[in-house]
Amino acid sequence: MSRQMTGAKMVVQALKDQGVDTIFGYPGGAVLPIYDEIFQQSEITHVLVRHEQAAIHAAEGYARSTGKVGVALVTSGPGATNAVTGLTDALMDSIPIVVFSGQVPTFMIGSDAFQEADTVGITRPCTKHNWLVKDTAQLSGTIHEAFHIASSGRPGPVLIDIPKDVQFATAEYSEKTKRKSHYQPQVKGSIEGINDLVKLMEKSKRPIFYTGGGVINSGPAASQLLRELVEATGFPITSTLMGLGAYPASGDKWLGMLGMHGLYEANMAMHDCDLMINIGARFDDRITGRVDAFSPKSKKVHIDIDPSSINKVIHVDLGIIGDVAHVLEDILKVWKSRGRVTEKEGLAKWWTQINEWRKIDCLAYTGSEKTIKPQYALQRLEELTKGMDRYITTEVGQHQMWAAQFLGFEDPNRWMTSGGLGTMGYGFPASIGVQMAHRDALVINVAGEASWLMNMQEMGTAMQYRLPVKQFILNNERLGMVRQWQELLHGERYSSSWSESLPDFVKLAEAFGAKGIICKDPADLDDAIMEMIKHDGPVIFDCLVEKHENCFPMIPSGKPHNEMLLAADAAAFASGATLV
Amino acid sequence: MSALRIKKGSSSHSAYDLRSTYGDTVERHTLAVTVMNEPGVLARVIGLFSGRGYNIESLTVAEVDHEGHKSRITIVTSGTPQVIVQIKAQLGRIVPVLEVHDLTAEGPSVERELGLFKVAGKGEQRVEALRLADIFRANVVDTTLQSFVFELTGTPEKIDAFADLMRPLGLVEVARTGVAALSRGDH
Numbered sequence: 001m002s003r004q005m006t007g008a009k010m011v012v013q014a015l016k017d018q019g020v021d022t023i024f025g026y027p028g029g030a031v032l033p034i035y036d037e038i039f040q041q042s043e044i045t046h047v048l049v050r051h052e053q054a055a056i057h058a059a060e061g062y063a064r065s066t067g068k069v070g071v072a073l074v075t076s077g078p079g080a081t082n083a084v085t086g087l088t089d090a091l092m093d094s095i096p097i098v099v100f101s102g103q104v105p106t107f108m109i110g111s112d113a114f115q116e117a118d119t120v121g122i123t124r125p126c127t128k129h130n131w132l133v134k135d136t137a138q139l140s141g142t143i144h145e146a147f148h149i150a151s152s153g154r155p156g157p158v159l160i161d162i163p164k165d166v167q168f169a170t171a172e173y174s175e176k177t178k179r180k181s182h183y184q185p186q187v188k189g190s191i192e193g194i195n196d197l198v199k200l201m202e203k204s205k206r207p208i209f210y211t212g213g214g215v216i217n218s219g220p221a222a223s224q225l226l227r228e229l230v231e232a233t234g235f236p237i238t239s240t241l242m243g244l245g246a247y248p249a250s251g252d253k254w255l256g257m258l259g260m261h262g263l264y265e266a267n268m269a270m271h272d273c274d275l276m277i278n279i280g281a282r283f284d285d286r287i288t289g290r291v292d293a294f295s296p297k298s299k300k301v302h303i304d305i306d307p308s309s310i311n312k313v314i315h316v317d318l319g320i321i322g323d324v325a326h327v328l329e330d331i332l333k334v335w336k337s338r339g340r341v342t343e344k345e346g347l348a349k350w351w352t353q354i355n356e357w358r359k360i361d362c363l364a365y366t367g368s369e370k371t372i373k374p375q376y377a378l379q380r381l382e383e384l385t386k387g388m389d390r391y392i393t394t395e396v397g398q399h400q401m402w403a404a405q406f407l408g409f410e411d412p413n414r415w416m417t418s419g420g421l422g423t424m425g426y427g428f429p430a431s432i433g434v435q436m437a438h439r440d441a442l443v444i445n446v447a448g449e450a451s452w453l454m455n456m457q458e459m460g461t462a463m464q465y466r467l468p469v470k471q472f473i474l475n476n477e478r479l480g481m482v483r484q485w486q487e488l489l490h491g492e493r494y495s496s497s498w499s500e501s502l503p504d505f506v507k508l509a510e511a512f513g514a515k516g517i518i519c520k521d522p523a524d525l526d527d528a529i530m531e532m533i534k535h536d537g538p539v540i541f542d543c544l545v546e547k548h549e550n551c552f553p554m555i556p557s558g559k560p561h562n563e564m565l566l567a568a569d570a571a572a573f574a575s576g577a578t579l580v
Numbered sequence: 581m582s583a584l585r586i587k588k589g590s591s592s593h594s595a596y597d598l599r600s601t602y603g604d605t606v607e608r609h610t611l612a613v614t615v616m617n618e619p620g621v622l623a624r625v626i627g628l629f630s631g632r633g634y635n636i637e638s639l640t641v642a643e644v645d646h647e648g649h650k651s652r653i654t655i656v657t658s659g660t661p662q663v664i665v666q667i668k669a670q671l672g673r674i675v676p677v678l679e680v681h682d683l684t685a686e687g688p689s690v691e692r693e694l695g696l697f698k699v700a701g702k703g704e705q706r707v708e709a710l711r712l713a714d715i716f717r718a719n720v721v722d723t724t725l726q727s728f729v730f731e732l733t734g735t736p737e738k739i740d741a742f743a744d745l746m747r748p749l750g751l752v753e754v755a756r757t758g759v760a761a762l763s764r765g766d767h
Contacts, residue, residue: 120620125631129675132619149675182616183675308669311662 007136008033008167011100014143016043017176020071022062022436023047024055028075029115030102033167047436047465050457052079054429056086056157057455059097061433064416065391067219069151070097070433076104077115080161081122085423087157088126092420093242094217096155098146099127105165106134119161128156134163136171144176145183153185154306155217185305189322189330196318197277197301198334204275204299205346206353207235210258213242213419214280214304216412218324222246223412225328226279232332233342236354238266240281241404242419249408255354259287260555261401264362264564265354267553270295271561272353278302280324283313284420285557293560303327362553362566363405372522374399374474374545378406378446381472384529389441390414391434395427395451398480398551403446425454428471432458435467442470442533449475449542450499459512462538470532471540476547477502484550488565505542512538520544604660608637609684610691610761611668613653616676617643624674625653634659634667638693638736638758650678656736656759683761691761695739700727701750709749716742727752 005013011034015023024047027035038046049055052074059070074083080101090097104113120132129149133139142160150158201207209230215222223246230237230253237247238258247254256263258270270276276298281287283302288294291313300316302309303324310319320327335341365375392407393416394400400417409415416434418426431445445452452473462469482497506516515535519528519542532539552567615621622641629636638656643649657667664682671680683689697718699709706728713720713730716738722729732742736759743754 121623124620124624125627130620154673182678306673308666308673310669312666312669315662 003173004170005173006033006168006170007139007162008037010136010140010173011143011162012037012041012044013173014140015071018144018147020044023071023073024049024058024433025073026052026055026075026079028079028102030076030104030164031073033164034073034100047461049429050460051455052082053085053425054455054458054461056083056090056097056099057426057429058433058436060086060090060095061393061416061430062437063095063097065413065434066437067413069147070095072097073100075115076102076119077117080117080119084122084126087123087159089418089421089423089426090157091126091128093418094155094213095157096150097157098150099157099159101159101161103132103161103163106163107165109163119159123159127159130159130161132161133166136166136169139166139171141174145181148181149183152183186321187305187323187326189303189320189327191330193318193320194327194330194334197320197331198338200275200299200301201233201335202338202341203343205343206273206350207275207277208269208273209235209237209277209279210270210281211237211243211246211279212240212281214324215243215246218280220412222325222328225325225332229328229332232340234347236269238270240284240287241417243281244404244415245409245412248410250410257404260289261405261551261553263405264360264553264566265357267555267561267564268357269354273298276300280304282309288314289555290558290560295561360566365567368546369522371546372520372525372543374402374476374549375406376522377474377525377543377545378402380525381444381529382407384526385442385444385533391416391438391441391443393417393427393430393434393443393445395445395447396422396424397448397451398484399446399448399474401551424451428452428455428458431469432461432467435469436465444470444472447471447473448480449473449477449502450479459514459538463512463514466537468537472532472543473505473541474543474545476545476549478547481551487550505540509540514538514540516540516542518542518544606658606660607664608656608658609664609682610689610759611655611657611671612681612683612761613655613671613677614679615651615653616678617649617651618676621651621676622653624676625671628670628674632670634663640758640760654759654761683763686763688764689761690764691735691759692733693736693739693759694731694733694757695742696755697730697732697743697746697751698727698753699730699746699750700752702726705749709746712745718742
């Protein structure tokens with residue numbers, strides 16, 4: 001049965017056929033026909049954000065917390081250019097989203113028409129793929145292909161640019177199943193590679209699993225298989241910022257996050273291991289530190305669905321291209337069939353060493369009864385919310401690293417943070433996307449005041465859709481991470497790193513009709529957090545914290561993993577001593 | 581435990597490791613890339629090279645399968661072995677790229693380039709230009725009483741050599757197609 005419809009209707013029909021229930025967007029001249037179709041149906045909820053960047057981050061939050069594809073809709077010109085930061089963010093963190101942008105009519109393209117921009121040109125380097133659809137007959141097929149490409153292989157953002165005349169014109173709708181894409185990434189890992197890996201695992205005395213966002217992206221089965229593999233082998237496991245929650249923080253094999261602000265035991269174990277098994281991580285520079293001194297004694301194995309990730313930064317001894325869940329399943333099968341062998345004696349010694357490192361207690365900080373330490377605020381937040389149906393988003397900076405260090409994640413898809421791009425302003429709109437997908441859950445955005453202000457206009461969205469997102473702002477009146485680097489490495493010259501003329505956050509909340517809470521005394525903190533949690537609506541929590549607290553441990557750039565700076569070293573550092 | 585050998589206030593450190601990676605020797609490779617012939621595909625390939633800082637020494641593109649909408653891009657690039665592997669993997673990641681072949685690594689191949697040379701001159705210079713063109717088996721495709729246009733096909737080195745010889749003889753203008761290449765043998 002052939003179905004004739006307009007391009008605008010095709011967009012809505014294709015979204016329904018793809019199982020989309022929520023989209024985030026902002027209307028404008030070049031997408032009016034699509035908005036007209038959205039108005040005339042009720043299956044898809046459109047969330048009106050207050051800025052297109054927020055639409056993309058909200059779609060990312062939705063995608064990361066559900067494992068589904070996030071969808072955003074923006075107009076031509078400024079609508080599309082405002083989406084660029086979000087698209088780049090999604091590309092860096094491999095988040096599947098489909099973005100629709102309006103475009104001026106085909107016959108006006110190239111004439112510098114009102115609100116015209118070369119959207120496919122601008123977004124080509126910040127999408128996995130993009131299309132300018134000039135023919136309505138191609139539109140629905142392109143949309144189905146877009147969903148396929150966004151969600152298969154290494155996921156990522158895609159964009160479809162639709163000129164206004166293409167939205168008005170009528171053509172035949174092509175069904176979702178009709179099209180066979182040539183894009184079919186390999187998901188099964190080579191069995192020879194997996195055999196070789198199992199042999200290495202059997203002989204290793206100091207192994208470590210180093211896992212990343214690829215485990216989360218591979219789906220819940222991957223996290224389940226990872227847990228099984230870790231428990232069965234007894235190998236220690238660490239994870240990147242992106243991979244938190246794939247293995248539970250309460251697990252006894254868990255070493256905590258690794259990297260620049262990772263835990264001492266995790267980084268030391270990475271440096272001294274004899275077998276590193278990278279599962280779905282990408283040897284980012286925040287992880288490796290100095291590349292030529294990175295884990296010098298280990299055999300390195302890298303499991304990744306993207307062939308270009310292998311040997312990009314770190315030369316590995318064995319690369320396995322495939323989807324994490326598929327590869328883990330095969331590893332378990334092979335390892336079990338060969339008799340579940342591990343080097344028990346070596347492993348016991350390795351754990352003894354790791355437990356020595358753990359005794360350093362690298363997250364220790366000097367408490368205070370007078371001011372709220374940011375670490376303390378997060379410890380209390382963790383304590384008071386950990387049993388709950390909880391989702392955490394963050395902005396970018398010190399608070400983000402402290403959140404990663406002090407909050408424990410027991411499950412995947414519960415932690416949404418901008419890792420690769422480091423986008424300040426990500427957390428608030430992401431929390432809106434998460435709350436749209438999980439209406440009854442507790443969604444908290446751990447923020448710094450400077451990051452939070454970058455997308456504060458989304459208070460309007462939160463209020464309009466009655467989204468009870470909690471904005472937990474660790475307010476140090478500083479761009480904390482910038483200030484930390486200036487203190488340690490730029491002679492304490494605090495160039496433009498303080499927050500002048502901050503708003504009264506309580507009044508700001510009230511101006512939007514939301515609830516504002518301010519807390520500055522550690523003794524009041526627990527009650528204030530409980531008040532935030534219990535309030536049925538959006539809350540801005542202004543948590544006034546110690547202004548000059550630094551985030552440790554820290555691997556200064558250009559240093560290897562075993563040359564971490566701890567809080568104790570920092571005290572000596574601050575008194576002007578040379579640290580050796 | 582910690583060995584941070586920097587003094588407070590030192591500003592020689594950065595949020596990034598500023599040392600470039602010390603590579604091995606630089607190699608020249610010819611890549612044959614089969615792509616879907618759709619709008620923007622060449623921009624994707626070129627954008628990859630500029631965005632990631634790879635070299636393009638030569639690039640040619642044309643449709644080779646009209647019915648299948650396929651084009652072939654021949655790229656001559658240079659880099660350390662690690663960079664070359666990375667270039668191939670990155671090319672393979674582009675959605676409309678169907679196949680990537682490293683003709684340099686996959687066995688013997690033939691490379692050809694076409695050059696057009698306008699040489700203006702009189703008397704003995706003009707005769708010498710024609711004589712050299714004959715040695716190189718270049719064709720004369722246009723002539724006036726004061727000029728020739730030669731057409732020459734060969735390896736890039738042969739085109740270079742011919743250009744060098746023509747320069748003192750009144751070379752006015754050169755147009756080159758860039759390299760087209762195929763693997764030798766029946767595969």
